[in-house]
Amino acid sequence: AQSVTQLGSHVSVSEGALVLLRCNYSSSVPPYLFWYVQYPNQGLQLLLKYTSAATLVKGINGFEAEFKKSETSFHLTKPSAHMSDAAEYFCAVTTSIQGAQKLVFGQGTRLTINP
């Protein structure tokens, strides 16, 4: 069964510093992978997605992620953190259950930006 593991439930960086959020996946088939962001009291917004095209995926708000099959990883990065990046981030993988295509999410990583 497909699953994702997010390493670190809480990451804290200074404004202007590199953001690195880690995600490892487990999948028996070529996966579709996603990063979502959730701001307080809001739903999920798609940051970026990997659907078997380019392994380096660029998303919104300056984020990008690299699919590394050999490491089963899909880490999220941003070169320079901004205060507005403070939020909860979720890595997810698609899987099928009884014909339905569903998302399996990691536990989330809370990103804090220090001024």
Add this chain to the structure above:
Amino acid sequence: ETGVTQSPTHLIKTRGQQVTLRCSSQSGHNTVSWYQQALGQGPQFIFQYYREEENGRGNFPPRFSGLQFPNYSSELNVNALELDDSALYLCASSFARGGYNEQFFGPGTRLTVL
């Protein structure tokens, strides 16, 4: 183009009661999925509806049920509410066309069970 909307925004119920949550899918979408997000957790798949029929279910008991209407909007019903049902309930719509079908999420309904 209207995005995914959910109602109500917040809801407070007591144990044993029943609740109905509503979701309007994005224009042109024919599939609705429901997720439960407990505090501090990632969302968990409850079930999916396609063409008014349940099309896959996660590890949730039968007291979680749903409907999809001809206009593709959907309801999530939870009977005999328990304290652990307190969570953010997210609806996501998509267009099923084979391959990867991107899901678009609504803002969620925050359910508190006392």
